[in-house]
Amino acid sequence: MPKIYPADLVVDQRETQIDVSRDQSRWISDQSRPHFITGTAVDVELPFTGNKLGFDIQPTTSNFNNPRAHVGDGIISFSITGTDLTPDRVKQEIDRAVNSINEHLGWLANDAKSYNASLESLAMQAIERRKEKLLKDKSLVAGLGFKMKERPGASPTFAAPSVRRNIRPTTAKPLASREPYKPEPILAGEDYEHILSVMENMVGVMEQSPGAFREIDEESLRTHFLVQLNGHFAGNATGETFNYEGKSDILIKVDGKNIFIGECKFWTGEKGYLETLDQVLSYLSWRDTKAAVLVFNRNKDFSGVLAKIDEASRSHPNFKKLVRKRSESSWTYLFGHKDDANREITITVQGYNVPERIKPRV
Incomplete structure (x- = not known):
């Protein structure tokens, strides 16, 4: 001046x-x-x-x-x-x-x-735009997607098909860092959406047959979803694309690391939901990991639970942004790793009302 x-x-x-x-x-x-x-x-x-x-x-x-x-x-x-x-x-x-x-x-x-x-804000906006463009360009050139081939004439029902999709992991370059470059696989967006649709259709079956699922617990829920997902997708060698570790995880692994994470949880309150997000984030391995969290509600105030899900998601310390509100009961969020800003996880949260358990007569 x-x-x-x-x-x-x-x-x-x-x-x-x-x-x-x-x-x-x-x-x-x-x-x-x-x-x-x-x-x-x-x-x-x-x-x-x-x-x-x-x-x-x-x-x-x-x-x-x-x-x-x-x-x-x-x-x-x-x-x-x-x-x-x-x-x-x-x-x-x-x-x-x-x-x-x-x-x-x-x-x-x-x-x-x-x-x-205002320079700091303007600079951050410019950096974010540049970052998004670079990531998009890198995905276009180096990330051909974690492509899973759908069987011809696949039906939206849950009958296990005789010919299943084949998965072919490909790689995407990480962001620039001091570490030696190592290609990492990515899950193609269209396959992520298909996984979500299979899970949504499974919930539709539950809603149509409430008596069969009234007494179901989280571990049994996971088993049902594993059966249906593996009926649509086939692994390269073992034939099982989706597997689990722990009590309720649904996973796709590449080179021993998770590329997709699924969680089925009953709503027990905001504290339990945030612990579920922490659990999913603890499995973050690649720079582009995708996840689904299915929250089942047996309470009466479903609208209140949905509001708490969105509010709690945004309050999480690793929350970055809302990518898309898919419906009144489903959101796609972007979260970051607490120790590495380059590692991000896309989490789609879906809320569902399920029948209440019948209390035993005394």
């Missing part, structure tokens, strides 16, 4: 020719052309520091008295001319010009302060 030094300005005097054709106090026979007489010019040089480009910027606040001068290297030059100059008049003109320059510099300083305050 330029800064002027009025106390150090210097002046010089010289004769100059002044056009008085527009001077109403003089009688000029032909005012259509200039009429010059000899007058006096006082040349002023006002020193300044800072980048002179600042004088080329028009502040958002201005008036009709913009200062006019020549800006050189460290010097602002302007002249005061007249045919009857006096010391008082020259001093007034100099003071007026200096005050006008200072006023405009003050407005410019206010604009710069506001702009600088």
Whole structure:
């Protein structure tokens, strides 16, 4: 930001020719052309520091008295001319010009302060846009997708097909880092959506046959989903794409690491739901892992549970953004790894109402 030094300005005097054709106090026979007489010019040089480009910027606040001068290297030059100059008049003109320059510099300083305050946000937006583009480009070139071939004429029902999809993991480049480059597999978006649809259809079967699932627990739920998912997809060697570890996990593994994670949980409250998110995030292995969390509700206030699911998801410390609200009871979120910003996990949360257990008679 330029800064002027009025106390150090210097002046010089010289004769100059002044056009008085527009001077109403003089009688000029032909005012259509200039009429010059000899007058006096006082040349002023006002020193300044800072980048002179600042004088080329028009502040958002201005008036009709913009200062006019020549800006050189460290010097602002302007002249005061007249045919009857006096010391008082020259001093007034100099003071007026200096005050006008200072006023405009003050407005410019206010604009710069506001702009600088917004730079961090603007920079972060630009970085995020650049990051998204780079990730998209890398996926386009290097990530052909974790493609799983659907059997011809696959039906939306849950009968185990005789010919199942084949999975062919491919790789995507990670973000730049100091570590040696190692390709990592990704799960294609269309296959992720198909997995979600299989799980949604399975819930539809539960809703159509409530009696058969009234007494079901989380472990049994996992088994039902594993059967249906493996009926649609086939592994490269073992024939089993989906497997489990622990009590209720549904997993796809590549090179011993998870590329898809599924969780079936009954709603026990916000604390239990956040613990489920922590559990899913603890399985994050690749830089592009996808997951599904199916929340089953046996309470009566299903609308209240849905509101708490969305609110709790956004409150999680690793929450990044809502990618998409799929329906009134389903959301796709993006979460990050607490120790590595390059590692992200897409989690689709689906809420479902299921029949309440029948209480045994005493």
